[in-house]
Amino acid sequence: MSAPVRDTAPAGTARAGTAPEPDRRAPGFGRSPVGAFPWAMSAAIFVAVLGSALGLNGVLRGWDWLVPAAGAVGAVVLTLAVARSARLPEAVVPVTALVVLGMVLTLQFFPATALLGVLPTTSTLGELGQLLGRTSETVVGGVAPVEAHPGVVLVTCAGLGLVAVLVDALAVSLGLAAASGLGLLAVLIVPALVKLDSVGPWGFTGAAAGYLLVLACSQSLGAGRDLGTSDGPGSARPAGQGTRTVQAVGLGAAVIVLTLLLSAVLPGFTTGTFPEGSRFNPFGRSTGLNPMVTLGNDLRNPSGQGQMIYATDSSSPVYLRSTTLEDFDGESWAPDERRGQRRFDPSRITDDYSTASVLDGVTTTTVVNSQEFNSPWLPVPYAPLSVQGLQGRWTWDPETLSIRGISSTTLHQTYTVRSVAPKLTRESLAHVVTAPRQSLDRQFLELPEGTPEIIRQTALDVTGTAPTPYDKAMAIQNFLRGPEFTYSELTPLREGYDGSSMDVLAKFLEVKSGYCVHFAAAMAVMAREAGLPSRIAVGYAPGKITGNTVTVGGQELTEFSVDGHNAHAWPELYFEGIGWVPFEPTPSRGQVPGYALPPSDDLGAASEPAENLDPLAASAPAGAASTAATGLGVAGGAGNDDGSALLRTLPVLLAGTALLGLLASPALTRVALRRRRHALLSPGPGRHQGARAAEQPQVAAWAELLDLSRDFGVGPEPSETPRSFAARLLGSGRLGTDMTDTDLRRAVDELLEGFELSTYGRPVQLADRSDPARHPAGLQLIRLHQAFRLQAAAGVRWRALLLPPSTLNRWAGIFRQALPVRRGRQPFGQRLGKLHLPGRRTARR
């Protein structure tokens, strides 16, 4: 009897009539999902990724990298499109693309060693290692824009290829076209972080246009693929779609143009397309391409990350010097690596500079623990005699005494430095009148073509009457330390002249506000104008006493800590017969050396240092004083800006919060949920097949209807049966006032029937149930959604869109379940009731 019952049961009878339908429609479903969609999406992703990559021009010199990058990205998107057209399983598609990316890169960069030109061999990997080693050196030590040598291009191509796969995964596989912007952001953020003003209008326009294209493709083709097909073949595209697309493209273009215009007009955007808040550096310190800008970022970093600890027996404040910047091309200052001259083994640093000042100096011992500080340049007190305890290979430069690692960095190093501070006095410096020796590298005097008039003129005005080099140096320093100049870490950013190029310096001399980089660079350039060899030392100003002492070899050393706020740059000027002499032109920062104090300050300073200008002879309290000075300097710096640390970090915080908020917003969660359900309802062996085969489409459709109702304020009670809920929904007027015989009533009824059948009905083969032709539920849901929106008040509509109650309630439910208190209490009460109540009841009866 079972067979006749099932076949002819009431519900079964109703369904029997529709049974042939899927067969009729099946061919339509077989074809429609694939077609132009993967190709269009691939083309859009290609445009988007390469468009974003245009911004990399600020980081890479020239355009040579563009063709290989286009090749790599093109191969990737082509593979994606072919794989989708061939209906490969969704999980395999990105893997295929990655394999092809690897092969294309091999073909482009290592055709000689690879098998058949595309299959990497062990020697290919060796080549790759070498290339990457060179690339990492460029990244760590180079200054943007870097030369686009093969390693850099390889990394760029690989990165862009990966981004293409990522964007595709987000936009096509997951159906979150909007989120694919994150992939493009990853491309844009590189130039934005590394070099100011480097994204430029081209990069922005390219990225934005590409992004809009991805959105448009996924909207116009993807949506039709999801839902329209349930209408049957041929009616997939709603009327007027073409016009809408044209409108959307026009709107998108207008938005891009408007954004570019606004960014030029609005204050705070003047430094480029990205506001200052976006210029944070998440990769640690001093690893960027431009030490100067990195230094500025360190100073502005509120957390003061990159702490280092050092202990020294020096009684005077110790500057830790990382390196010197002498190579000035008008754009930026860069360290000259002098590869040919560098010598190995810094445990014994012999000097070519044995001058009287050095020989008379006092030797000090300093133990440095660099902790998280990560840089190829080793911070040591000037002038080092020996460095012990370093891990890895290190070299030193006899000319600048900078110590640099060869594929090793300062990360987690503890080393002991013996150094000698040159004995410098005002008198000895004042006696130098001769010009620098001819053997001195001309680099220290070179200025690029086209020095702005304001720099030349200022240098001339300041140093014009000074007779000796020392007087000239003092004049420049005193000019910069004068009352006209203020210390500010933010003003250069706001005014758009952060960095150290010629133009920046000109602007700095005009605005007269900046931080150590500007003061140091200005003094270095003005000194060169005045004929004094100069370079910029980069490192750390004296830190704070931690209160601890370290015993090394029976000696008690006072421990100091420095962090990002102590990052500093100062000029060093060459005095013939004496050597390189540091100056301190930055107001309110660091410690002005005794020899560089203006004569009027002598009285103000303690009598002993005034008498004995040797900085090494300063007594212990001087260390404390330096700490105070540093503290004051920071405070002063903050005071000069019209904002505290909080204000400085506010933009970053706001941007971060906004991003997080957007990602975690109920609205986005709701959209993703709806999308997933609609995908489940979409016909054919589509891309979501593997996602959750077990979930029944009818159940998903009903859940979506319930969530829609919740969003529009007629959510089901927990005790309501589906049927009674449907009746109440239809009677509530939220879908329309007259519901006697409408499409909407039919839609609700069909959804209800489908849900009841799949939830309460006899379990049958899943294939029978998930046949899409019988359940155009996606379309029904869209109709109902429209009806809800149409009937709802504007406030309800917005709430449903931005803060959908369905999602909020669900979150609240999860939160309540997570609360342990209520859960723990209830079973206890339950137990009590079970134990005692029956007895009591019996007794009473």
Place this chain on the structure above:
Amino acid sequence: MDTEDRTMLHEASALPAVSPAQFQETSRRILDAVNTVIDGKAEAAELALTVLLAQGHLLLEDVPGVGKTQLAKSLARTINCSVSRIQFTPDLLPSDVTGVSIFNQATQLFEFRPGAVFANIVIGDEINRASAKTQSALLECMEEHQVTVDGRSYRLDEPFMVVATQNPIEMEGTYPLPEAQRDRFMARISMGYPDVAAELQMLETHQSTSPLEQITAVTTGTEVAAMIRLVHSVYVSRSVKEYIVALGRATRNSPKLRLGASPRALLQLLRAAKAYAALRQREFVLPDDVVAVAEPVLAHRLLLERKTASSGESASTVLAGLVERLPVAAETPRASRNLSGTFGQRTGTDDARGQ
């Protein structure tokens, strides 16, 4: 599929089957016929048919004169099967109901004379007027579908249904049915007074002749038995069973009730819901079916706490309140699988409400 269903289907293959279409047609004819007799009580008629198809027994309870006996009689008459009517009185003996063994002088053997209970439909009129002993005799037959006299058991024919009527227990000369015996009735229906239109209609049509006379049988006992087998094959999903169990638990945990629904009550609730679903052309049970039959099936088995009773509530209102708050199986099957958790929450809320 349940084991019960499977055995039924197995048995069914040997017996004449009924198609769902026939099922609908026959049930419609039965209801039409009954409705010509009782005006404005379509729901009561449908419930009576539901109980018949669910192999239960029906208790019609109300004040005299609202058509209890009419309903029972008309339902019996629509089916071409044996019908007997027992007018319960205080002096009715158990043997009057079950039958008696008489010594036949001719054959020198004890001969069994079947009592009034040997029929497909037994109408027990004013059952609460009989003594407790006689009541029990009938109720045993109801439960076992057999009669045992002098150590011999006699099987009762299928379908077998007892439709008992009773006046409210406050009426004069009544012996209230004990709880245990009320529990044997699948459902209790209170007829209630007809509305104005129905009453007018009754006065119009029933002036001279009793419409009961005009009723002819529209179906046979065999067909009804086949229909009952079809009801057996109605599918009940796990979530609906969980809902039934939860409802039972809710009645037991409710602070307003002294006695909740027994396991037998839940079994009968399930059967009634299956018949109700079949009558609504469905081959599976919805929570709505359970809700629809919950009041007639459960209300007469519940005992109120005295405080509740004195506050004017009845078992029906308490039950309605419970149903109103009881969560229906969640919207996704995944959630309903978590049986213990769901119950923990439900009983928890009940407790919280009670305190």
